[in-house]
Amino acid sequence: MSEPNVVAGLSLDRLENITRHLDENYIRPGKFPGTVTLVARKGEIAWVKAQGLMDVERDKPAQRDTLFRIYSMTKPVTSIAMMQLYEQGRFLLDDPVHKYIPSWKQRRVYASGVYPNFLTRPAATTMTIRDLFTHMSGLTYGFLFRSNVDAAYRTLKLDGGRDLTLESLVEHLAELPLEFDPGTAWNYSVATDVLGYLVQQLSGQPLDDYFREHVFDPLQMKDTGFQVRDDQMDRFAACYLYQPGDTMKLQDDPETSRYRHRPNFLSGxxxxxxxxxxYFRFAQALCQGGQLEGQRIIGRKTLEFMRSNHLPGNQDLPGLSIGAFSETPYEGNGFGLGFSVKTDVTKSYTNGSVGEYGWGGLASTNFFVDPVEEMVMVFMTQLMPSSSYPVREELRAMVNGALV
Incomplete structure (x- = not known):
């Protein structure tokens, strides 16, 4: 007997486990405001479900077309944009970064001290463009709270202060020491913002214009951008911050959000x-080798290259990471040019396929593409930080459990 309610080889009854799980364990207990989850296979959206509230204070239900802050799910878009320029011969991955940012030529590495009185040594290696893609550049993030270097990032508001621009970010970074010699360790960082700066330098276009012309318009991503337009406001979700005791408080109100205006800092x-x-349209283009509905955003071979593990010696993240934060579990996962890449399913402790790739955002959004199963999942919610709950691994278990 064949199983009823199957779409694209996915059991809809089993996918309803996601509805139940999110409702019982996250939304009703007040851990998440609301969620929107989409699962597709072989190019067909099999299942999509909006649950809970997009704005708790205004009692507005989450809808399929709700707008979410996707934070670091911006990184794959920037990485694709940069690799479009690679396909045009504008740079090579082993080019030194200082070829394009001359002030970065004499990089130094932290030895001791606190900002602004750092003791440093000359870097033993030269930072390459690939080091920016793979988070092996020696740069860091202020929110990591791990070192005296990231404390300097916080002081200078390099994670996105009101007066920051891509130009001033690059200038500040030229003066700060690196955490380690480039290419020797993995540390999540502002490196993808630097890639966004390079997209502007190499293309001669502002980053938002470049994205629109070369990614969003070809894929008909009409709702994606760096600001929320007036005509989108009624669909813009509120964002929440995790509180001890598994509760949450309002972090960013839609009415007063900085996303209402084009930012000075176009954060790639x-x-x-x-x-x-x-975001499904973007992920589905990746799942189909770089094209959707006749519009190609990246070459098939380029994408294969990007979703390969670029960590030295095919290591996974535990072998190289110096920090505790990532948008993916470390074990069994390597890193490509802009995505995490699953290298070992059993080591990862999570159901899936070798070669599955994707990333998540600080407010707990997440996506993955499974090229083996031709499957895409996109999950949207608004709770910071993304490390609050293991919902991403739970979703993978339920999505893969629905394959028939």
Missing amino acids: GAGLVSTVDD
Whole structure:
């Protein structure tokens, strides 16, 4: 007997486990405001579900077209944009970064001290463009709270202060020491913001214009951008912050959000807002080798290259990471050019396929592409930080459990 309610080889009854699980364990207990989840296979959206509230204070239900801050799910978009320029011969991955940012030529590495009185030594290696893609550059993030270097990032508001621009970010970074010699360790960082700066330098276009012309318009991603337009406001979710005791408090109100205006700082690392359907169009283009509905955003071979593990010696993240924060579990996962890449399913402790790739955002959004199963999942919610709950691993278990 064949199983009823199957779409694209996915059991809809089993996918309903996601509805139940999120409702019982996250939304009703007040851990998440609301969620929108989409699962597709072989190019067909099999299942999509909006649950809970997009704005608790205004009692507005989450809808399929709700706009979410996707934070670091911006990084794959920036990485694709940069690799479009690679395909045009504008740079090589082993080019030194200082070829394009001359002030970065004499990089130094932290030895001791606190900002502004650092003791440093000359870097033993030269930072390459690939080091920026793979988070092996020696740069860091202020929110990591791990070192005296990231404390300097916080002082200078390099994670996105009101007066920051891509130009001033690059200038500040030229003066700060690196955490380690480039290419010798993995540490999550502002490196993708630097890639966004390079997209502007190499293309001669502002980053938002470049994204629109070369990614969003070809894929008909009408709701994705660096700001929320007036005509989108009624669909813009509130964002929440985890509180001890598994509760949450309002972190960013839609009415007063900085996303209402085009930012000075066009963050290729964390700046975009999007919807589940828009981001699905991006992820589905990746799942189909770089094209969707006749519009190609990246070459098939280039994408294969990007979703390979680029960590030295094919190591996974535990072998190289110096920090505790990532948008993916470390074990069994390597890193490509802009995505995490699953290298060992059993070591990862999570159901899936070798070669599955994706990333998540600070407000707990997440996506993955499974090229073996031709499957895409996009999950949207608004709770910071993304390390609050293991919902991403739970979703993978339920999505893979629905394959028939």
